[in-house]
Amino acid sequence: MTTTLNKPNILIVGAGAVGVPLGYHLSLSGADITYLVREGRKAKLNSPQQLYCYDDATLKSFTDFSVIDNVAELVGKQFQFIIVTLDGHSSRTTEGTATLRKLGEVAQASKASVIMCGCEYQVFIVAFKPDFPS
Numbered sequence: 001m002t003t004t005l006n007k008p009n010i011l012i013v014g015a016g017a018v019g020v021p022l023g024y025h026l027s028l029s030g031a032d033i034t035y036l037v038r039e040g041r042k043a044k045l046n047s048p049q050q051l052y053c054y055d056d057a058t059l060k061s062f063t064d065f066s067v068i069d070n071v072a073e074l075v076g077k078q079f080q081f082i083i084v085t086l087d088g089h090s091s092r093t094t095e096g097t098a099t100l101r102k103l104g105e106v107a108q109a110s111k112a113s114v115i116m117c118g119c120e121y122q123v124f125i126v127a128f129k130p131d132f133p134s
Contacts, residue, residue, distance in 0.1 A: 007032055009078060011112070013103060014085035015045050015067070018117065022085065024051055024062045033065040034079070036103070038095065042069040071102040082107055084116045 008031045012019045015035045023033040037045055049062040068074070082103070090096045107114050 008080040011079045011082045019085040035067045039069045074106045079112045082112045082114045
């Protein structure tokens with residue numbers, strides 16, 4: 001499912017040094033971006049994000065995205081891609097593990113492709129759902 005005329009919906013888990021610029025560049029390509037952030041961080045990310053552009057030495061303002069702070073808000077939403085940008089430490093915390101577990105349940109019930117990056121050694125993993133039952 002796409003929102004409008006082949007415009008993909010992309011969920012980015014984490015809005016830090018990897019997630020924000022990734023979302024910005026994907027939005028320039030026409031994607032609808034939604035960030036899943038830790039509880040209490042939604043208000044900070046709702047303000048325009050400023051990114052420095054090395055091409056022309058200017059600040060770019062990024063406002064074309066939505067933010068959620070609870071996996072439960074994903075129920076009923078469809079994404080073509082779920083991109084996890086949490087680093088290894090954040091992924092192993094109690095909160096990170098719980099979020100990833102809940103996110104995994106949501107992803108299994110969808111047709112989204114899950115892309116994990118920012119892991120311990122900056123390994124990029126693309127995970128596709130198998131066609132056989134688990």
